[in-house]
Amino acid sequence: MELKVTTLDGKAAGSIQLADDVFGLEVRQDILHRMVRYQQLKAMAGTHDVKHRSEGSRTGKKFVKQKGSGGARHGDRKAPQFRGGGRAFGPTPRSHAIDLPKKVRALALKHALSSKAKSGSLIVVDSVSQKEAKTAGLLATFGKLAWTNALIIDGAAVDQNFALSARNIPHIDVLPVQGINVVSILKRDKLVLTKAALEALEARFA
Template identity: 70%
Template sequence: MELQVTTLEGKSAGKVTLDDAVFGLEPRADLIQRMVRYQLLKRMSGTHDVKNRAEVAQTGKKFGRQKGGGGARHGSRRSNIFRGGGRAFGPTPRSHAIELPKKVRALALKHALSAKAKAGDLVIIDQATAEAPKTAALRAIFGKLGFSNALIIGGTELDTNFALAARNIPQIDVLPAQGINVYDILRREKLVLTKDALAALEGRFQ
């Protein structure tokens, strides 16, 4: 598969040939879904917590006599059946992360890239640089290129001015090549790769 390379000024900068082993697969929704679930569960903090009967601030003294009270034989007020008592079977801090084999994760990324290529939402630019960290100027450039909702992947090192200018533009994400992931690819309409990012990606899967 061949794609036209463009510059940020909208000019042609030649063509590139995409590796069919990375960008030419038939997308599998099940693999992509598994990877998105893996990412979302892994980033959950898991800090939800409630107080059980050992943690609430209530007396542990037996509040009634064992017999002759006309009711049940209760002990502590910390019991979950009383107002102000501890909660039974409530959430405790834990990790929500699930396991997913490394090969499956790599394959899911290939399928996400192939899905963007098949849909025509993959754009290759020669480089992602800016002369100055000016958000207004970069927003105007993106408007001409049609990047209203896009994920831009640079090389191993991002251009500082470009990253600073892009970070305040809504629905525009900028990541280095090693930060590319399935969830961020899917949450943006267009995937924009620099030539350096394309080389890094294809080299990563060889």
């Protein structure tokens, strides 16, 4: 697959050949769904907690005789049916993460890249380096390029001036190539890759 390369000024900068085994796959929604669920569950804090019967601050003394009271047989006031008692079967801190094979995770990333390429939402730029960190100037550039909702992936290190300029622009995400992930790709309308990011991705899947 051949794709045109542009600059941030909107000028042509040649073309580049994309690997069909990375950007030309027939998209499978089931694999993307599994990966999105894997990422979302892994990101959950799992810190929800309630006090159980053993953690209450009330007395542990038996408050009514076992027999002869005319009522039910009870132990202490920390039982769940009493006001101030412990919660029955309440949540405790735990990990929500599920397992997903490494090969499936890699395949899901390929399918996410292929989905952007197939829909025409994949853009390759020569570079995103900036001479100075000016948000207003970069916002005007994005307006000319119609990048209103985009994920921009740079090489191993994102240009500092570009990162500073783009961090306050809504609906624009900037990541180094190591941070590329399926959820971030699917979240934004356009995927913008620099030539350095493209080379790193193809080397990763080689």
